[in-house]
Amino acid sequence: MMKKMKALLTEEQGQGMTEYGLVLGLIAVGVVAVLITMRTEIxxxxxxxxxxxxxxxxxxGS
Incomplete structure (x- = not known):
């Protein structure tokens, strides 16, 4: 039982997904900022x- 608890605390699989989510969020914020900045040109x-x-x-048609 202790081995399972220790494995649960040291598991890093969810951490990688969180990092991908943060990077994706940062990219989305950047895209929105560029679109707002270049609104008139677009x-x-x-x-x-x-x-x-x-x-x-x-x-x-003429």
Missing amino acids: TALFNRAVTAISGAGTEA
């Missing part, structure tokens, strides 16, 4: 893409 890029797609559709 919006302009999508607007240009929509305009180009819309313009291409009207030119083909």
Whole structure:
């Protein structure tokens, strides 16, 4: 019984998963920060893409 208790206390499998979770959380925070910082540039890029797609559709129909 003591061996099982000692093995339970020294088990490191859960610790690795916690580290992966922390790294994933840090990456997510970084991505959100970049998206917030570049919000206007991203919006302009999508607007240009929509305009180009819309313009291409009207030119083909003419």
